[in-house]
Amino acid sequence: MNNPSRQKTLLYVAILSNSLFLAHHSNAQSGESARQEIENVLVVGTRQAYRGEFTSLEIPQxxxxxxxxxxxxxxxxxxNQALDLSSSVARQNNFGGLWNSFALRGFVGDENLPSNYLVNGFNAGRGFGGARDLSGIESVEVLKGPRAALFGRGEPGGTINLVTKRPTFETKGELRLSAGSHSTYRSDIDWTSPLSDNFAVRIVGFYEDAESFRDTIDTQKQGLSPSFIYRFGEQSQLVYELEYSHQEIPFDRGVIAIDGQLGLIPENRFLGEPGDGPMETDVLGHQLEFQHDFNGNWSTLVGFNYRDTSLEGFATENGFSAPDANGNFGRFRRYRDYDATYQVLRAELTGSFTTGELEHRIIIGVDADEFENDQFFLRIRNRQSNQEINVFNPVYGAYALPQPLPNTDRVETQESLGVYIQDQISLNDNLDIRLGIRFDDYDQELHNRRSNRTSNYSETQLSPQFGVVYKATDSLSLYAAYGENFRPLSGATDDNHLEPNQSKSTEVGINFTLNEGLLEGTLAIFDVEQSNISTVDADFNATAIGEAGSQGVELDLHGNVTDSLSLWLxxxxIDAETENAFNDPNFGTEVPAGSDLLNIPEQQLSLRLVQRTELAGKPLSLISGLLYVDERNGFFSRQDFKLPSYTTVQIAANYELSNAIELRAEINNLLDEEYYTNSFADVWVQPGTPRTVRVSAAFRF
Incomplete structure (x- = not known):
């Protein structure tokens, strides 16, 4: 997209990043002592942007x-499986299995887009690349509370950040082969090695072919994530990562409740049309980061990211009307061709210094990004063409699939330039305060190709944060934090003036360690207020007047209880509900104040125990896990429709035959519980997977 203002913005960021580099490089070399400091610095790993260097007891969130x-x-x-380990995260409507959607601390983002998440600090959830596979992912970070003061626009309840597997200067590799229930077969490869003293590569990839407990549903997924790291001596390094994936997944809206009752049709009942074939999603992404350590105190990080995603295919979907007395159920057919590109350039300087008796740890940065969301959408409803199916005795392919009619043809572009600064000041050995603020200047352009009309919307935003942390002992700190967050609303124009979604969060808590530091934990109490939720007014025009609140308590505890027993809890x-009455834009009904938010359990628990022992002199790990999810509201416009609570149990064992071979067996949903993970309405309900078994073998080399 040729956009002069965008090109200027990127140029300004590049100039500023070089200015930061040159200015500090000049200062660092102003004396012989500075030169001696630099000579002793060795780059030993990559640093995360927007994060700084803090221990768990120093973070006021x-x-x-x-x-x-x-x-x-x-x-x-x-x-999804990774986020089940955090009880602060609740599953949301997953768009027929085509994307990740989740709520954090009771709040979800735009229901018409995937939930945004980050990869190494870069936005990656935006777009249509399918549900995220964990191949190539080293760890998953659940960063709770508003983070706009550093990251910029984001989800109101917090941020998910994925940390990738990067090359190491140690040669090692692993091939893992697995097979499981429903003819599920998967292979994973992970290999890294230095090619010289300064250059190392890593190749991570996977392939999966699976049927499903859902009738007629077959999926294929594959992905590849090669990367390299190059060190320019002892102080600088360049990291490049490529992300490729292709998925073929039939669109599946799940089951329906009949007269508000679930379970009257079996959980495997597919109500679409196999003849539609799968939806296809593709991802091609690039990340490039340059890191330079000036000395032991100061470092700069400059990065660029470009990600192209697409989703395309036909789907026959559950309609919104209830089936008749004979079980005949109306549907509609849709065709989607969605494309999205996201690119960002950022530069950041981090360091520490003292003023008098005060120690400062500071982060200063600037970033510019562009997100282009291109949607072409066709639709035909049941009343325009007979597309009924009998929910009790479905017959697929009973009629010729109708051709959908034009509905949506538009492209929306969001551009943003942000500048941020955070300073954590140590007032003494025990007391720190954190101050931060970010300024964003963003523009939205919406071009409707059907009407050949273009509209725009511009806004500036300040996002502050404040935190205080008191280290009471070497194993306990108390903290309090306040932050504000914003998220531009898709579809904002000069006409409807959809102001960005706003949230304010207050949090108090304790970070602690137990068992001589082998167990780490956080206990937090939070209150989040959200305003400018996108809705419709009495004339069904888009507006942003919705308000909601979420309050709750969280406890996270993980680590070693004994030398051989580890715990994850x-x-x-969470109590999350609306604070004013407003119209549900999807069904045109009024939602009263005090209504429960969709798919948010009041209580959720994830518990895991791992006992390490030996069998025939070889290491053996015995694993047990439990996930409890409380009753949830399953239909925003009908507060009496609830998804029942459920508990699933997992058992597994890892056995190391040798340093080179590891075997694993696991049973998921051991008690074969019938449950439902999320819904959008009583006709779009996703059933959970029944009992499954999976075995795998890992070969290390």
């Missing part, structure tokens, strides 16, 4: 890092 070992013990292969109590 709640954060949860799910590391590679925990993900492996849990058998998590995709992002995450519990959340």
């Amino acid at each position: 709640s954060e949860l890092s799910i590391d590679a070992k925990t993900l492996r013990d849990a058998g998590a292969l995709d992002l 995450s519990y959340a109590y």
Whole structure:
């Protein structure tokens, strides 16, 4: 897209990043002592943008890092399974299985787009690349509370950040082969090696072919993530990562409730048309980061990201009307051709210095990004063409699939330039305060190709944060934090003046360690207020008047209880509801104040135990896991429709035959619980997977 203002913005960022580099490089070399400091610096790893260097007891916010070992013990292969380990995260409508959608601390983002998440600090959830696979992911970070003061626009309840597997200067590799229920077969490869003293590569990839407990549903997924790191001596390094994936997944809206009752049709009943074929999604992304350490105190990070995603295919979907007395159920057919590109350039300087008795740890940065959302959408409803199916005795292919009619043809572009600064000031050895603010200047352009009309919307935004943390002992700190967040609303124009979604959060808590530091935990109490939620007025025009609140308590505890027993516990109590009456834009009904937000359980618990022992002198890990999800509102416009609570149990075992071979067996949903993970309405309800078994073998080399 040729956009002069965009090109100027990127140029300004590039100039500023070089200015930061040159200015500090000049200062660092102003004396012989500075030169001696630099000579002793060795780059030993990559640094995360927007984060700084803080221990868990120094952070005045709640954060949860799910590391590679925990993900492996849990058998998590995709992002949904990883986020089940955090009880602060609740599953939302997943767009027929085509994307990740989740709520954090009770709040979800734009229901018409995937939930946004970050990869190494870069926005990556925006777009249509399918549900995120964890191949190539080292850890998953759940960063709770508003983060706009650093990251910029984002989800109101917090931020999910994925940390990728990057090359190391140690040669190692692993091939993992697995097979499971419903003819599920998967292979994963991970290999890294230095090619010289300064250059290392890593290749991570996967392939999966699977049927499903859902009738007629077959999926194929594949992905590849090659990367390299190059060190320019002892102080600088360049990291490049490529992301490619292709998925073929039939669109599946799930099951329906009949007269408000679930379970009257079996959980495997597919109500679409197999003849539509799968939806196809593709991702091609690039990340490039340059890091330079001036000395032991100051570092700069300059990065560029470009990600292209697409989604295309036909789908016959559950309609919104209830089936008749004989079970005949209306549907509609849609065709989607969605494309999205996202690119960002950023530069950041981090360091520490003292003023008098005060120590400062500071982050200063600037970034510019562009998100282009191109949607072509066709639709035909049941009343325009007979598309009924009998929910009790479905017959697929009973009629010729109708050709959908024009509905949406538009492209929306969002551009933003942001500048941010954060300073954590140590007033003494025990007391820190954190001050931060970010300025964003963003523009939205919406071009409707059907009407050949273009509209625009511009806004500036300040996002402050404040935190205080008191280190009471070497194993306990108390903190309080306040922050504000914003998220531009898709479809904002000069006509409807859809002001950005706003949220304010207050949080108090304690970070602590137990068992001589082997157990880490956080207990937090939070209150989040959200305003300018997108809705419709009495004339069904878009507006942003919705308000909602979320309050709750969270407890995260993980680590080693004994030398051989490890614990993972995450519990959340969340009370999330509307604060004013407004119209539901999807069904045109009024939602009263005090209504429960969609798919938000009041209580959720994730508990895992891993016992390490030996069998025939070889290491053996015995794993048990439990996930409890409370009753949830399943239909925003009908508060009496609830998804029942459920508990699933997992058992697994990892056995190391040798340093080179590891075997694993797992049973998921051991008690074969019938449950429902999320819904959008009583006719779009996603059933959970019944009992499954999976075995795998890993070969290390």
